[in-house]
Amino acid sequence: MRATNHLGLELCRWLPRLAAWVGLLAGLGLTAAAAPLVLQKGDHICLLGNTLAERMQNDGWLETLIQAQYPQDELRFRNLGFSGDEVNLRLRSENFGTPDEHLTKEKADVILAFFGFNEAFGGPAALPAFEAHLEHFIQDTLHQHYNGKTPPRLVLFTPIAHENLHDPNLPDGSADNQNLALYAAAMQAVAYSNGVPCVDLFKASQALYAQAAQPLTFNGVHLTAYGDQQLAPVIVRALFGTAPDPAADAARLEKIRAAVLDKNFYWFNRYRTVDGYNVFGGRSQLKYVDGISNWDVLQREMEVLDVMTANRDRRIWAVAQGHDLVVDDSNTPPFIPVKSNHSGPGPGGAWSFLDPVEAIGHMKTAPDLKVNLFASEKEFPDLAKPVQMAWDTKGRLWVAVMPSYPHWKPKDELNDKVLIFEDTDGDGKADKCTVFADHLNIPTGLEFYNNGLLLAQAPYMMYMKDTNGDDHVDFMERVLGGIDSADTHHTENSFVLDPGGALYYQEGVFLHTSVESPYGLTRNINAGVYRYEPRTQKFETYVAYNFANPHGHAFDRWGQDIVTDGTGAEPYWGTCFSGRVYFPHKHKHPPKVYNQRTRPCPGTEILSSRHFPEEMQGNFLVANVIGFQGILQYHLTDQGAGIAGHEVTPIVQSDDPNFRPVDIKIGPDGAIYFLDWQNPIIGHMQHHLRDPSRDHTHGRIYRVTYPSRPLLKPLPIAGQPIPALLNLLKEPEDRVRSRAKIELGGRDTAAVMAALGPWIASLDPKDPDYEHQMMEALWVHQYHNVVDASLLKRMLRSPDFHARAAATRVLCYWRDRVPDPLGLLKVQANDDHPRVRLEAVRACSFFTTPQAAEIALEVLNHPMDDYLKYTLDETMNTLDPFLKRASR
Amino acid sequence: MDGGARMPRRRWCRRLTRWGAVVGWGLLAMAQDAPSTPAAPGFFLPANPVAAAYVLGRLSNKELIAAPRGEFVYTALLERAGLERKYRLEALEGLAKLRHSTGLAQLLAGLTDLDKKGETGTNVVRELGGLLLQAKPEELAAQRPVLETLATEAQLPLTRELADAGLLTAGLPIDQLWQRAAARPEQLADLVRAIPWLRPPAQRAPFYPRLEPLLRQPDPAELRQAAMLTLVTIPGHDTATFAALAALAQAGAERATAINALERIPKSSWPTNNLAPLLASLVQYLQQLPPSARTETDGLEAFQCANDLAARLPLDQARAATRTLRALGVRVEVLHTVYEQMRYDRQLLVAEAGQPLVVILENDDAMPHNLTIVTPGALEEIGTTAEKMAPEPDAQGRLYVPASPKVLAATRMLDPGQTAKLSLEAPAQPGDYQYLCTYPGHSRRMTGTLAVVKDVEAYLASQATNAQPKLTEWTLAALAPDLAKVGYGRDLEDGRTLFTKLGCAQCHRINGLGNLYGPDLTEVFTRWNHDHAQLLDQILEPSKVIADRYRNYEFELKNGDSLTGMILKEDADTLTIQTGPADNLIQTVKKSDLAERQPQKSSVMPLGLLNLLDKNQIFDLLAFLEAGGNLAAHVHHP
Secondary structure, eight states: OHHHHTHHHHHHHHHHHHHHHHHHHHHHTOOOSSOOOOOOTTOEEEEEESHHHHHHHHHOHHHHHHHHHOGGGOOEEEEOOOTTOOSSOOOOOTTSOOHHHHHHHTTOSEEEEEOOHHHHTTHHHHHHHHHHHHHHHHHHHHTOOTTSSSOOEEEEEOOOOOOOOOOTTSOOSHHHHHHHHHHHHHHHHHHHHTTOOEEOHHHHHHHHHHHOSSOSBSSSSSBOHHHHHHHHHHHHHHHHSOOOOTTTTHHHHHHHHHHHHHHHHHHHHHHTOTTHHHHTSGGGGOBOGGGOBHHHHHHHHHHHHHHHHHHHHHHHHHHHTTOOOOOOOTTSOOOOOOOOSSOOSSGGGOOOOOOTTGGGGGEEEOTTOEEEEEEETTTOTTOOSEEEEEEOTTSOEEEEEOTTTTOOOTTSOOOEEEEEEEOTTSSSSOOEEEEEEEEESOOOEEEEETTEEEEEETTEEEEEEOSSSSSSOOEEEEEEOOOOOSOTTSSSEEEEEOTTSOEEEEEOTTOEEEEEETTEEEEEESOEEEEEETTTTEEEEEEEBOOSOEEEEEEOTTSOEEEEETTTTEEEEGGGGOSOOOTTOOBOOOOBSSOOSSOOOSOEEEOOOTTSOGGGTTOEEEEEOSSSOEEEEEEEEEETTEEEEEEEEEEEEEOOTTOOEEEEEEOTTSOEEEEEOOOSOOOSSSSOTTOTTSOSSOOEEEEEEOTTSOOOOOOOOTTOOHHHHHHGGGOSOHHHHHHHHHHHHTSOHHHHHHHHHHHHHHSOTTSTTHHHHHHHHHHHHHHTTOOOHHHHHHHHTOSSHHHHHHHHHHHHHTTTTSSSHHHHHHHHHTOSSHHHHHHHHHHHTTOOSHHHHHHHHGGGGSOOOHHHHHHHHHHHHHHHHHHHHHHO | OOHHHHHHHHHHHHHHHHHHHHHTOOHHHHHHHSOOOOOOTTOOOOSSHHHHHHHHHTSOHHHHHHSOOSHHHHHHHHHOTTOOHHHHHHHHHHHHHHTTSOHHHHHHHHHHHHHHTGGGGHHHHHHHHHHHTTSOHHHHHHTHHHHHHHHHHOSSHHHHHHHHHHHHHTTOOHHHHHHHHHTSHHHHHHHHHHGGGOSSGGGGGGGHHHHGGGGGOOSSHHHHHHHHHHHTTSTTOHHHHHHHHHHHHHHTTTHHHHHHHHHHSOGGGSOSSSOHHHHHHHHHHHHHSOHHHHTSHHHHHHHHHHHHHHTTSOHHHHHHHHHHHHHHSOEEEEEEBOTTTOSBSOSEEEEETTSEEEEEEEOOSSSOBOOEEEOTTOHHHHHHHHHTSOSOOOTTSOSSOOOOTTEEEEOOOBOTTOEEEEEEEOOSSOEEEEEEOOSTTTTTTSEEEEEEESOHHHHHHHHTTSOOOOOOOOOHHHHGGGGGGGGSSOOHHHHHHHHHHTTHHHHOEETTEEOSSSOOOTTHHHHTTTOHHHHHHHHHSTTSOOOGGGOEEEEEETTSOEEEEEEEEEOSSEEEEEOSSSGGGEEEEEGGGEEEEEEOSSOSSOSOTTTTOOHHHHHHHHHHHHTTTOTTTOOOOO
């Protein structure tokens, strides 16, 4: 290795550290087979590995401490960590570049590799393969010359232990830790026999958990900022024997860390650039005016970011060395200008935009409906490029806007936002706009959870919260990572909550997603719908299907959902194709709910509001943005196991070519609100990413009312006592009940459960909605992750088939905590109603025994329809490997 | 099961066993002696029959064949499309045993079941129909209520006509059946279509007077069409039938059906004169057809018929007609498989060198067949290679088509009743190319020559005098009275030619001629006690006596593969197995890899080998065998 090759030079640096290092060996479990890590001036240090590595750049403590300790070495850190990485499988979107290519580009001298967390879920059975893969990785790495001269110096790091957060909603980690300990030990053994150092973070983190004043992880397995700060000195001491004293050096360290984080911003937006499929993947090769491709222009931008990152390395060194410098980015190469292939009629090819109110005159509505402007860029310039919205429990409208779409341009201010609109005087127009969060990058979806907000910002899902009441975010955690951002047009979108509080989002083709959770790794490629329980941190692929680009997901009153493939506006019934499949398998083509006549669709909503007449209740609203620019309306009916739809008069249609209704939500006043993306260009791939005709400043929110009928009185939700909130679950409006549960979801579980019993007892069994109210009670349990098997059993045998079907879905997600789940499913599989039977067949796919297949097959004793046939085939496909295993 | 129930089943099985010899099955008889394999522990199969059928429906044919036997698996083996006949027979036997019933009753139950599935079940219905009509009249008579129900209530016309054929075979009075059916035209059409199922063909003769008048009844069309296609299967009336059909075709009434029916009349029965008007009418018809319709089935059949007519005209007339035809479209040859005879209806196809050729294969048989065209001399190699292939489709979805440059073109494997169109450019090099069915076991009989020539008309004119082969289903009873004739005046040279031409030499050696796959026949006459009848009986029914050395076994390997072949050598650890008549078909298998071996009760020697011969030829062959293949040495007794 390099240290021995240059022994004379190195010895003087190395010896003083050795003594301290040897003393630490036993305590930290560092394998002593090879020389410890010795840095040289100008070393390029690359981090590899899973989320543990990736997240180290967010808080920057490891780099900060090393830079502080070796200020003269002028080290260059590049974090190549990537959520979901395993030593042998690192999922990337097309042409992202292999790890070798990135290490070569960064001329890596030192590699810090963090593997084993995801692999450990494979347990003892997968250990031999892991050992072999690790050995291959080590040997392969040691035979590379990424810096063009010498093999890299490699240090391995075991996974950290699973922290017991003593949260009933999270695993205590004991089972996981058995595997992690096994894998950590194996890593050390393999490292030892291959002569590379390995730092045992498993034991080190256990020691930290034991003495720490507060949790180091937010979910048991991924470090918080505090955890990153605690673990960093442990790593530095393990590598070098000493570490800076954070307490004594706090001000200096904080200054270095600020410089590190500034550098990391540019590095992350370069290495993990959003829209990668258009920057380096398949669509980067598309050529537009004068033959200029996305690749030509965007790769130049990547070079700009490389230079800006390097400029900030120098500032880090300056700060670490005790002075400072003003970063000068004038050394970046010039941007490449792009001409529009869709110029407007105005001077210089400019497009004209209708005045937001004037635009209403261009809209044709269904009879008796009226449109008014709620908000626009004219009164609120922040309202630029709105993409999704959600009404909070205070009756305020939260809107995610992304003027940077399709892709932030370096040197521009990156300032996508979440806005809060209020209509304080009740005139149907917003009069107040608050910026809840800014400096975001492509926030493509949002919903509420636990007194805060879940926000899409690929590759992350963020949890954001205002803790001091100023309506601006002051707490933030990346709760999910590894969500592919390779195409901003169809990454992580269409957030929706089911009645039991799980969050769903959609993602389209080209994307390669691998999300770590305390329960294991979820991989999926080329489109799907995902399901996330924020309370338990459970994450899974809800629909693994080769959509083009799904946009639009709506749950009805009974928890049945329609998933829309936005590209073709194809409506699918979620239940039939959301049974389990194992990566990389996908569901086959399912039956459609109706034959759509237009495309494409960016968003959908179920119309549930007594402001509108009875015949419109439950109608499915479908936004459509090309050809037909407006909102279509479909009447839904139960048909056999599933749902059928037929089109009725559209809600609204405009002849304004810029009119692009992208999201629809029923407001607290019962009116239909929709976002107008307002852009002459809607296509992502049809125009250059930097086409100057792409609008970045407009955005409107309109409201559709039925003036001959009274608006609904917005009901108080935020801050209401729990019993009042429970009573709101009797309301007919889906969104009111949903917001009541959002509010209840933020309350203390014990208090909610204590109130729920009396509320159930107070319900009137003669009320025609009694079964629905009882179902809501079950959903509140699900919201709070409290299993009530007896209530579940009651609902499984409800007189209303809608409730039996919905309860079967709950059973599916409680299957690990309800006694004899298959016995219960057997009854559902023989239910009188085909939908209940189908839910049972779907649920069977989540099991792994022949018995589950036998139960699913019981539906064959009853009449079958296309949906049942489809779902039974899908379930049996998933169960086949377990049957075959059983037959051998 | 009591002995009483056993007897009829045994008889039934014996009939089936005769069948099995053709396709190489033999498990059926074994199943009688050994209890069927109990379901393997852990094999996933629900107890509910509907669920079980669904689960088995998800298995591939290969997986189904490997599945441990039980009632549901037997049912699936009986009803699944694309399985070899031996599995049908095994299933019937298994079901009969499990349900304490007879194979015939289970066959009818299976037909009833398949009929409910509608069109998707048609091919297997056709296949099982062949088995149904193998049953004895008294056995069928015992099933009369079931047959009558099927004949009137089945949804598939094919099921109804098979049931009618069953009733006819059972010996029910024709008058009675006809009168009952005549009440409804579609029922009468079923009955008419049932007639060609009757065997031997002589059984169809009594219907001629009832069918012939139907040609003059245009309504209902279905009935007249049925009558046209049935009439051509009734022996002894070819000339009259040809004339009647020709008149219909010329008149343009039911032209497509008339042409189709005409083509089914043996060419040897076609008149030699007065064909020009029919040809002219077909040419005129083809000329007015839009070009796209000329390659549709009706157009192609008209082309074929016109070409066949032209080949019977004097050369100069033929040239003029075929020139016109060629200007209209590609050369088309239509080939049928012959029901239950494992052969094509034509052993000669003709193509012009380097010119496009379309061959239509219509599978009228009850088992799967394909058409594979190979280079001259490659027939045996391709046939034997195909036999060793696993039943997995190639990239084009074709089964049993070897990936070899010697294969010029091949259709997919056609299920019974299916048709395929093979379009190719005939090779530029003239020669006798060959065609065969590559389904394992078929290539020994199902072959023909594709003559690629420079001048098709001249070639056809030279061939026109060659009569199409005549087929006789010889029985010992039919030949025995004349066996004395073997003893004198025989043409041993002819016997030797036949020994090679019939394929005997593929598997037998006599006096140094032929392959040693089956027994050496040099001493065969001595082995059969110098008795012509015993020797002939063994040729007619090869499974009657099988020497242990030549017994075929079905081997199941632990990896799921299966092999069928004879055991050449057995020692403590290995078996040497020969799966076909070539040295490259000998392989050694470790006993430790074997899961099971099942001796088969049927011989690998095909049935019906003598059907293409007349009495004199058979006796020549017998004399040749008697002479031990020695033409010179043998001096025959007077």
